[in-house]
Amino acid sequence: MQEQTGRLVCRDVGKVYSTGTVALSKVNIDIPTKGIFALIGRNGAGKTTLVRILATELMSSSGTALINGADVIKDPKKVREFIAVVPQESRLLMWTTPRQMIVAYLLYRGFSYVNAKNRAAEVLKTVNIGKYADVQSQHLSGGTKRKALIATVLASEASMLFLDEPTTGLDPISRAELWNLLNKLKKDHFIFLTTHYLEEAERLADQIGIIENGKLLNIGTLDELRAHVKYDFSLTIFDNKARIKPRAGRIVTGLDGNRQILTTQKEANRIAKELIRKGTRFSTSPVSLEQIFYFIVKRSINEETEEKDEW
Amino acid sequence: MKGRSIGSQLFASVLINAIYPMQNFPIMLVNSLLGPFAFLIVINFVSHGALLGVAIEGAFVMTMVSSGLALQGDLAHLKNDMKFQDMIVSSPTSAFIYIFGMAASELLYFLPNFILLSILLILFVPLTSLAAFTVVTVMVIMFIFSISLSFLLSTISVDVIQSWAFTGLVSTLLSTIPPVYYPITYIPLPWQYIAYISPTTYAAQIAQAAAGFITITPLNFALDWIVLVGASIAMVLIAIKKVRWREP
Numbered sequence: 250m251q252e253q254t255g256r257l258v259c260r261d262v263g264k265v266y267s268t269g270t271v272a273l274s275k276v277n278i279d280i281p282t283k284g285i286f287a288l289i290g291r292n293g294a295g296k297t298t299l300v301r302i303l304a305t306e307l308m309s310s311s312g313t314a315l316i317n318g319a320d321v322i323k324d325p326k327k328v329r330e331f332i333a334v335v336p337q338e339s340r341l342l343m344w345t346t347p348r349q350m351i352v353a354y355l356l357y358r359g360f361s362y363v364n365a366k367n368r369a370a371e372v373l374k375t376v377n378i379g380k381y382a383d384v385q386s387q388h389l390s391g392g393t394k395r396k397a398l399i400a401t402v403l404a405s406e407a408s409m410l411f412l413d414e415p416t417t418g419l420d421p422i423s424r425a426e427l428w429n430l431l432n433k434l435k436k437d438h439f440i441f442l443t444t445h446y447l448e449e450a451e452r453l454a455d456q457i458g459i460i461e462n463g464k465l466l467n468i469g470t471l472d473e474l475r476a477h478v479k480y481d482f483s484l485t486i487f488d489n490k491a492r493i494k495p496r497a498g499r500i501v502t503g504l505d506g507n508r509q510i511l512t513t514q515k516e517a518n519r520i521a522k523e524l525i526r527k528g529t530r531f532s533t534s535p536v537s538l539e540q541i542f543y544f545i546v547k548r549s550i551n552e553e554t555e556e557k558d559e560w
Numbered sequence: 561m562k563g564r565s566i567g568s569q570l571f572a573s574v575l576i577n578a579i580y581p582m583q584n585f586p587i588m589l590v591n592s593l594l595g596p597f598a599f600l601i602v603i604n605f606v607s608h609g610a611l612l613g614v615a616i617e618g619a620f621v622m623t624m625v626s627s628g629l630a631l632q633g634d635l636a637h638l639k640n641d642m643k644f645q646d647m648i649v650s651s652p653t654s655a656f657i658y659i660f661g662m663a664a665s666e667l668l669y670f671l672p673n674f675i676l677l678s679i680l681l682i683l684f685v686p687l688t689s690l691a692a693f694t695v696v697t698v699m700v701i702m703f704i705f706s707i708s709l710s711f712l713l714s715t716i717s718v719d720v721i722q723s724w725a726f727t728g729l730v731s732t733l734l735s736t737i738p739p740v741y742y743p744i745t746y747i748p749l750p751w752q753y754i755a756y757i758s759p760t761t762y763a764a765q766i767a768q769a770a771a772g773f774i775t776i777t778p779l780n781f782a783l784d785w786i787v788l789v790g791a792s793i794a795m796v797l798i799a800i801k802k803v804r805w806r807e808p
Contacts, residue, residue, distance in 0.1 A: 412648070
């Protein structure tokens with residue numbers, strides 16, 4: 250494989266656990282290592298397994314992976330020089346404060362104690378948790394703990410951060426604060442993010458990968474993913490009695506149980522006028538990542554079960 | 561970053577696993593003191609002071625074993641509950657430096673114990689220089705054995721409950737079965753054979769013989785050394801071979 254600087258390249262990466270469980274199957278990725286890449290998928294889809302392989306925590310069973318030209322499988326030492334990871338369900342050590350946690354982590358990365366202390370003070374301000382710097386972590390909120398963990402890896406010299414479901418379990422305000430932080434960080438870091446919050450991927454990611462049952466189904470920008478769905482607009486109708494027949498597109502039952510019409514922008518405008526005239530409550534928007542995700546995953550399941558695609 | 565400091569990486573483990581916990585939860589220090597001392601006091605009372613010297617030596621050996629075994633629980637907790645080890649695996653710190661730093665942190669954690677026991681040893685156990693050197697060597701070997709075993713078990717364990725089971729099992733093998741606080745002759749003969757399963761028995765026997773508390777033949781003394789050193793080398797080699805830093 251040719252050395253590729255500035256790219257993350259996976260070729261046929263597979264993982265079969267000793268129990269026989271196939272966690273990943275021939276995953277192929279080729280993306281630039283800048284901005285945010287969000288890997289979305291259901292629980293157990295293989296997100297964490299892929300992150301752990303790329304973060305050199307777990308051996309793959311097959312395939313090759315290069316990050317900025319460094320071989321993840323054969324030369325993990327080189328990769329570890331420029332990556333840092335916040336693992337899924339990782340926690341701030343209960344017996345430390347955010348400052349102590351950051352200082353210790355930086356020492357592990359080879360900083361001197363003085364440099365580590367200075368860098369910790371700097372990053373705590375950047376992440377806006379300076380006032381909690383010396384509070385023992387057991388007294389911190391979930392959101393502050395998460396920010397402190399991100400501050401820990403951010404303080405390092407790593408240019409590439411792997412964040413495995415960093416916002417799981419956070420309240421909407423803490424989540425929004427973290428999104429703002431990640432948006433700032435992506436200017437000078439590459440962030441490999443996994444999430445099952447599709448809104449998070451939609452808001453943050455420059456590139457999105459959809460993984461299901463160990464297979465990477467699609468990868469691309471939101472617009473590129475949208476192109477996989479035949480219709481690019483959706484209308485959600487909140488009145489089940491309303492009778493609407495689209496001239497183009499199809500009616501499906503959405504994830505929320507409401508009827509949705511997937512159609513073209515032009516037809517959506519026409520139907521919208523008709524619904525307004527009838528006084529029917531509805532909403533309209535471009536097809537969301539949630540709908541694209543649902544479509545792509547459903548299509549994959551249907552292909553496996555040989556069922557007809559209802560979208 | 562060029563020229564990473566190994567000293568910094570070692571110090572990080574000492575901070576994480578000894579200094580920060582002691583600073584924030586001082587009660588942990590009391591706990592570390594109680595274990596080996598409790599048994600020493602009991603043996604001293606029961607023997608009306610006759611076994612005080614042996615029991616002090618035994619407490620020393622047990623402190624070494626306990627500090628090594630404590631590593632298993634600490635590492636398993638950091639790996640399974642906090643996912644902290646994963647953060648370190650993905651960093652430039654090697655497995656060897658991580659474990660070495662963690663082992664050093666356990667020694668620091670048990671330092672008050674060592675200081676108190678050293679004072680008692682000087683006061684109540686008349687040791688020649690050679691005997692003192694023998695006792696220290698035995699303790700270092702036992703520590704190497706127990707940290708190797710601990711690291712091996714911590715990387716295998718997937719849950720803290722499992723790690724508690726490992727700790728219980730290993731504690732029985734290394735600290736309950738062997739006659740550390742009293743001579744092996746206090747155990748009825750058929751049971752002595754069970755005590756010889758544990759390397760701690762050989763360590764205690766060497767220390768007791770070196771201090772003159774028991775008399776053993778030169779051949780038995782040599783055999784004790786061979787078994788103790790052999791078991792420790794075997795455990796280090798098994799740990800190196802089987803240890804899982806990056807998971808397979």
